[in-house]
Amino acid sequence: MTNQNAQEQTTQLQHDSFAYLNGELCIEGLSVDEIADKVPTPFYCYSASTIRNAYTLLSDRLRPTGASICFAVKANSNISVLRLLSELESGMDIVSGGELERALAAGVPPSKIVFSGVGKTRAEITRALGVGIHQINVESRAELDVIRDVARIMNCRAPIVFRVNPDVDAQTHAKISTGKKGDKFGIAIEEIRELYAKAAESPELDLQGLAVHIGSQLLNLSPYRTAYVRLASLVKKLRSDGLPVRRLDLGGGLGIRYDFGVGPNVSEYAGIIQDTVTSLGCELTVEPGRWLVGPAGMLVTEVLYLKETGDTVTAIVDAAMNDLMRPSLYGAIHPVLPLQSSDDRAQCAYQIVGPVCETSDVFGSYGDLPPLHSGTRVAFGCAGAYGASMASSYNSRDLIAEVLVDGGRFRVIRRRQTIDDLLPLEKPTPWSTINSCTDAAIAL
Ligand SMILES: Cc1ncc(COP(=O)(O)O)c(C=O)c1O
Numbered sequence: 001m002t003n004q005n006a007q008e009q010t011t012q013l014q015h016d017s018f019a020y021l022n023g024e025l026c027i028e029g030l031s032v033d034e035i036a037d038k039v040p041t042p043f044y045c046y047s048a049s050t051i052r053n054a055y056t057l058l059s060d061r062l063r064p065t066g067a068s069i070c071f072a073v074k075a076n077s078n079i080s081v082l083r084l085l086s087e088l089e090s091g092m093d094i095v096s097g098g099e100l101e102r103a104l105a106a107g108v109p110p111s112k113i114v115f116s117g118v119g120k121t122r123a124e125i126t127r128a129l130g131v132g133i134h135q136i137n138v139e140s141r142a143e144l145d146v147i148r149d150v151a152r153i154m155n156c157r158a159p160i161v162f163r164v165n166p167d168v169d170a171q172t173h174a175k176i177s178t179g180k181k182g183d184k185f186g187i188a189i190e191e192i193r194e195l196y197a198k199a200a201e202s203p204e205l206d207l208q209g210l211a212v213h214i215g216s217q218l219l220n221l222s223p224y225r226t227a228y229v230r231l232a233s234l235v236k237k238l239r240s241d242g243l244p245v246r247r248l249d250l251g252g253g254l255g256i257r258y259d260f261g262v263g264p265n266v267s268e269y270a271g272i273i274q275d276t277v278t279s280l281g282c283e284l285t286v287e288p289g290r291w292l293v294g295p296a297g298m299l300v301t302e303v304l305y306l307k308e309t310g311d312t313v314t315a316i317v318d319a320a321m322n323d324l325m326r327p328s329l330y331g332a333i334h335p336v337l338p339l340q341s342s343d344d345r346a347q348c349a350y351q352i353v354g355p356v357c358e359t360s361d362v363f364g365s366y367g368d369l370p371p372l373h374s375g376t377r378v379a380f381g382c383a384g385a386y387g388a389s390m391a392s393s394y395n396s397r398d399l400i401a402e403v404l405v406d407g408g409r410f411r412v413i414r415r416r417q418t419i420d421d422l423l424p425l426e427k428p429t430p431w432s433t434i435n436s437c438t439d440a441a442i443a444l
């Protein structure tokens with residue numbers, strides 16, 4: 001790392017409540033190394049202030065547009081994180097029954113929860129309507145039929161919006177683009193008018209409006225403008241058909257810079273909303289996930305071994321792709337933050353890998369690290385979003401702990417889940433024939 005890079009990194013870290021104090025990486029003034037003396041590595045560590053600052057900044061910038069925020073729970077579904085955001089008045093965007101239960105457990109009122117996702121089950125829809133969810137974002141004709149049927153059986157009206165696929169290239173990683181024709185998400189924009197008119201006639205459906213979400217990790221904001229202009233034009237057409245459009249859900253996707261560079265400007269994002277849809281007079285919602293929590297988290301890990309692999313020195317750490325899947329899934333590079341600053345920084349090159357038996361279990365190659373040794377702890381930065389929430393126990397590894405730092409104190413907000421927690425689940429049920437099988441016998 002050059003001095004200038006180090007300087008920029010320090011500035012960014014300080015801005016986000018992370019800083020080197022007396023040579024130690026600190027999160028809200030607490031030494032990460034000292035936390036790691038108490039909580040075994042690997043673990044996730046989040047800064048509450050960084051989340052609060054991000055939420056406050058975004059909601060301030062959005063205020064003139066009238067848009068409210070529903071945090072995308074999939075980015076970080078820890079109940080304490082959801083509670084923290086809910087206390088700031090955030091609503092939630094969920095994509096499964098499990099996320100609904102998490103949001104409810106965090107005390108989020110159902111009237112602030114929207115339900116997206118292409119494969120909602122009948123049971124999930126029933127539960128969502130049962131708790132009085134604010135809105136279900138419909139992603140296909142077939143799903144619409146099920147929602148209508150469930151609402152009829154429950155003798156209620158299902159509050160719905162149609163998720164539009166506007167055929168816009170979000171200019172992001174191909175695996176996280178969601179608004180191009182052919183992507184599995186939403187309903188093709190040209191089909192909406194006909195479907196909307198039919199839905200408006202159903203007494204079981206409380207048709208509220210439209211939703212759009214074109215993808216994740218957008219660093220260039222212009223695709224939002226394109227999508228929202230298309231959405232606004234559709235609203236006008238629907239209204240000219242005599243159909244009511246009261247709500248617009250504008251989706252999430254705001255990206256962050258994993259290299260600590262300057263990310264998208266949220267004032268500009270708010271300006272795009274203002275220019276394109278505010279004048280339509282609809283109730284507006286945005287669904288950011290990564291932008292609110294990504295920079296607030298780090299994955300703390302310890303070097304187990306060093307080994308020479310060809311010309312490369314490889315550091316094997318105790319975290320792996322099952323803990324942080326983004327590098328192996330998308331080739332994402334998370335910055336490495338040494339827990340101790342060192343005068344030798346910017347000297348050493350390492351490939352950092354995890355212990356999982358997959359060749360792709362590689363965090364990346366870094367050319368600017370201080371010397372690493374067995375027992376050296378480092379953190380992967382920008383890991384507050386799509387880190388813990390995407391973790392698995394592949395290779396029968398533990399699901400690691402999550403720690404929240406707030407105002408000079410820390411607490412474990414998710415305990416490590418070990419094999420001892422999992423083994424009882426694999427105790428076989430008694431053998432059944434199809435005829436003798438009862439719910440109790442399979443105990444699901
Ligand atoms: C419907 C929906 N809303 C919101 C989000 C949040 O995205 P991000 O974390 O990129 O803001 C996603 C994920 O891409 C999503 O699928």
Ligand SMILES: N[C@@H](CCCC[NH3+])C(=O)O
Binds near residue numbers: 176326385
């Ligand atoms: N999980 C992805 C983003 C997908 C967002 C959900 N549609 C990531 O880590 O970047």
